[in-house]
Amino acid sequence: MTNPTQEVLINGQWRASSQSAVFSPTNPTLGQPLAIEFPVSQWSDCDEALTAAASAFTKLRTMASEAIALFLEKYASLIEADKDGLVEIAHQESGLPKSPRLADVEMPRTLNQLRLAAAAARKQSWSMPTIDTKANIRSCYQAIGPVCVFGPNNFPFAFNSIAGGDFAAAIAVGNPVIAKANSSHPATSMRFAVLADKAVRETGMPSGLVQLIYRTSHADGERLVSDPRLSAIGYTGSRSAGLQLKSVADRVGKPFYAELSSVNPVVFLPGAFRERLDKLIEEYVTSGLMATGQFCTNPGMLLMLDNADTTNFIEGVTAKYRANNVGTLLSRSVETSLVKSISILKDAGAELLLGGSKVEGSRCAVANTVLKISGKQFLADPHVFQTEAFGNAVLLVVCSDITELAQAIEQLDGNLTGSIYSDSQGSDDANYSLIAAALTQRVGRILNDKMPTGVAVSPAMNHGGPFPATGHPGFTAVGIPASLIRFAKLTCFDSVREHRMPVVLQNDNSSGAWRLVDGNWSNGSLE
């Protein structure tokens, strides 16, 4: 028996959707649908949400940024108070372990992001206020307008469309958010929405500030993205759906921040293997199987030179992949997609060293998988061998020499990250120099002697990268304040009377925002 179909949150009202169909999320641990139904919205839901968001934006523009900070803080407190319930439902929908993952890692990260966003909203340094006193010209970034956030399946809290990084960034700037829940965790998203709605009421924010729908048809999704009432989109998810929506947004010149896919190449130089082979096996396996490999920054492709150490590394990794528990995948569709990607790699000639097929039973799971190719194979078809196998699978690329490895690097698509391991004595330095510049050019974040999983919420983080990892190589989705800029427009105030300018551009600077004044950064007031 299922409950009645759940409601959407539109303009501060929980109400029945103009639904065209219903769907239920799956409990991937059981491989069974949960006893709860969610609506597939028709266009009228989107239309009403857009109108409410536009109206909320008009009101927001007249409100102090302090109000936004208070909303974000209240919302964080309500989430914290409901932590156990959120962890329970997210576990049911995602199969991710309650502890440490959901309760002790992702929940604190989510709260931290919301509170950092609140602090950024309060201080306004994120808006890069720039003042030319001589020319009487001042500029800063300002809210862009209503933002639609499409969240991914793999972070039910930290990237949730109604509580995660894109949400926090868009709100902190001063934009209403229409959240499109990920279909794999609608109940988690709904539980967040209840709290967000409560926070909106308790802090007196406009009713269209935060809205939630669960799913639309593809056609309505495209119509939503191109609607003039919407100003920008944050999207994290599959490449094919993302590129389709991006093309629609591009046609109408609308910023579409897409985080698509990434194989996150890791290069092991020979000195590193000589120096600390066992440690590197351990380090890689921990990262590679973390969250069953379902991180955007999962190291999915390892490049190394053909020698005895490499043979030992491969044997070590394969043994550990065989011995390790097989984690649960986020959904049946992740399972299907992983099996398909492994097939593509195999069909292209990759040698299957381990795994490769679905684990028996109803649980969503694929055996831990190790595939191997030569550098020569990679160079013969670099496109197909960069197929992302999202989940607990890895492709090892064994190159005959550093020249071949460098050629492989030159063929890499844009990625979120690239890592290079080298020894501590300098024997790898020449090889490092041969490949580092080309790898750096192809990634958003370059790491030394470190796995790419673990994306610190730091002002210096870049969780971004060249296409097709994202849609633009100049923006990060993680790291406050930098991630906020995505949902802002640059506005210049030329000889505008002082009281008509945003507070952060006025002479008095009591919030202590950092401002670029006549070429120098300062956080004081003007005369």
Place this chain on the structure above:
Amino acid sequence: MTNPTQEVLINGQWRASSQSAVFSPTNPTLGQPLAIEFPVSQWSDCDEALTAAASAFTKLRTMASEAIALFLEKYASLIEADKDGLVEIAHQESGLPKSPRLADVEMPRTLNQLRLAAAAARKQSWSMPTIDTKANIRSCYQAIGPVCVFGPNNFPFAFNSIAGGDFAAAIAVGNPVIAKANSSHPATSMRFAVLADKAVRETGMPSGLVQLIYRTSHADGERLVSDPRLSAIGYTGSRSAGLQLKSVADRVGKPFYAELSSVNPVVFLPGAFRERLDKLIEEYVTSGLMATGQFCTNPGMLLMLDNADTTNFIEGVTAKYRANNVGTLLSRSVETSLVKSISILKDAGAELLLGGSKVEGSRCAVANTVLKISGKQFLADPHVFQTEAFGNAVLLVVCSDITELAQAIEQLDGNLTGSIYSDSQGSDDANYSLIAAALTQRVGRILNDKMPTGVAVSPAMNHGGPFPATGHPGFTAVGIPASLIRFAKLTCFDSVREHRMPVVLQNDNSSGAWRLVDGNWSNGSLE
């Protein structure tokens, strides 16, 4: 008698183009072609230029930013030494007055931009170095790779694809530039290229740093823009050609910075007219006819309320437009396009108060033109009444009341600028509040009591704006250092050994770059 077809500059060599056809620029003052022929390149020219640019980029990545600064300074000096020749040829090709325009305004601006770009390259503050000492994560913007610059027709110096703002920004970041000359001033561009080539040699820069082609087929232009060897595009020009190239770049996720078209609405509130009508007539006419109205920021649409002052304003403007000299337009195609835009506006119902047709004779010129519509007419078809009439024509929108004017503002497309004139006593303040937020949201730069022509090269300038004025509302094409960011990628260095990071991220900071260190901006070294 024409001279032999001119040569293209590819990989440091002046050589015959793989031409498919030839063309000659027109002297618009005479309405006659100049006795000089330029080639329309076939793909092989583009292909060779792309390979040379990629090779130059590999070399550039190993060079200190000081080398780039020295190149830009040398190039500026060579331009300054050849100033008279450049002014002469640019005058012949563009019809723009030698003095003050070309010699005394645009030339100094161009030199200033190149020198500011050199200073930015030297100091590296533009790269927004951000350091998290605790997490050992550091990030900055870095060169994106080879850039193609398509320059506009209206600034033969300051926006020239091989000497102007986009060129200076792309080079200062550390990118090679393939310049696509504007077809209306190829000889000016070639003269710059001779100097750029000389500067490349004299400062020991890679031979593919600066290259020049004049024209390609549309198909080859699209192929150039989407080629994997090219990393970004700067485009200033017509909306239709720009949108076509943008769509090609978008499909392959390549940053395409387009500056397209803008009508630059100016609102006159009633108190301003009451207070200083004659002054405002003078101020507007000077700005509106400056450079025969051929500025990106030309005030092409004036909005005001229907009253006696407005009637006087319109009479005053019309009288001055009638009395003023009729300037020469940049080319026959600008003339054709202006006549066509005026027809579109007339056909849609605009009343022609003055001008509207080509001036007799061979010179490229259209009579100074004034068109008028009501606010009601505008609201009935806001799309057609935002047709840009590039040149010496203006559309006056006379609204019945402030509500109607506010509704008109809500219908505006994205523009580079928006201006509001109000009185000094506060009688316009309520009206200002009614319209300012909506206008600000639709423009890149909002002005008070000031015409939008005159785009100061200031760090606080934004020469940009929402689509379709540009392709992304977060970037400016004018203002150093901000304009440089367009041609850069954000790169994070996560636990990368210090000597392997860019100089600007290392502990020592002897260039004195401004860096965001643990949340605070400073220009000193780390411990």
